[in-house]
Amino acid sequence: MRILRLLVAVAVVGTWLVAQTPAATLHRPPIVGVAHIGLRTDNLAAARAFYGGVLGFQEPFTVDKPTGGLLLTYFKVNDHQYIEVFPELKDPQQDRLSHISFETTDAQMLRDYLASRGVKVPAMLRPGLDGNVSFNVTDPDGHTVEFVQYLPGSLHTRNFGKFLPATRIGKRIIHVGVTVRDRAAADAFYRDILGFQETWHGGMTDDKTDWVDMRVPEGTDWLEYMMSSGPQSVRSLGVKHHLAIGVPDIHAADRAVVARGYKAEDPKIGRDGKWQLNLYDPNGTRAELMEPKPVQTPCCLGHD
Secondary structure: OHHHHHHHHHHHHHHHHHHHOHHHHOOOOOEEEEEEEEEEOOOHHHHHHHHHHHOOOEOOOEEEOOOOOEEEEEEEEEOOEEEEEEOOOOOOOOOOEEEEEEEEOOHHHHHHHHHHOOOOOOOOOOEOOOOOEEEEEEOOOOOEEEEEEOOOOOHHHHOOOOOOOOOOOOOEEEEEEEEEOOHHHHHHHHHHHOOOEEEEEEOOOOOOOOEEEEEOOOOOOEEEEEEOOOOOOHHHHHHHOEEEEEOOOHHHHHHHHHHOOOOOOOOEEOOOOOEEEEEEOOOOOEEEEEOOOOOOOOOOOOOO
8 A cells, every 4th residue: 555655646746747847848949030010900902002002012912711801911021021901990099000920930839838938828720821820929018929930832932032022112120019018027028938138228318218129039130119108099009019121221211202102201310329210001000111220329228
């Protein structure tokens, strides 16, 4: 009987150890960059005029709902980055941001890793309507964050090297921005679990942090925390929930969008020392054009 009890105790301890080991043994696969930003519109024709006409991105394919009707359309920035537009904006007060998305090399491994770290994830992954495998999680501020792995034969991979016209205002989404209320909570998720790394932070004044740039762990793109407190108006959310497209020459980009009929504000040098130009789509979402390298010394780096 004593031996039996000992064996049962060993079995229980062994089971407990197995249950405790995933967080220590599972490794995070690479997260290589921004895959896309998903935006809502109530005027698809106007969105097409902006993203296709003003910004010059082609619309290579669409996806319909299984029940019928358009689910979303894609504007291609490069083979791995898109702007997804959903014609689902019904309420003038609804946030225009649907979700942000990052590319990973192994969605299943990332799903398992996040589960081991206590993040709520789907029970099972399977290819989506576009032929890729992806899944969504929710960050501490309630934003939907998608991770996607491009699979052979998907809509995206079948069109590698295609739909990349010279009209593109830029060739890369260099960052996306979302509102953050609690930096410590955001850091616990993006930095401590996902491995994002701070590269710069700054504010409207030197003694305040309004923005934090968090670079993806295995790439050069970044997520920008847009520090916020209290309720945000739709207009404010349109400014803060944004995408930034890298351009080699901000003044050439300015001339291009003006020639395409957009009445742009003047380019300016931001607090990060980089030339930038803010454009707004028909629903008020900001599309920031930015030169990747600073031309002035950035403010605030390393200042808390």
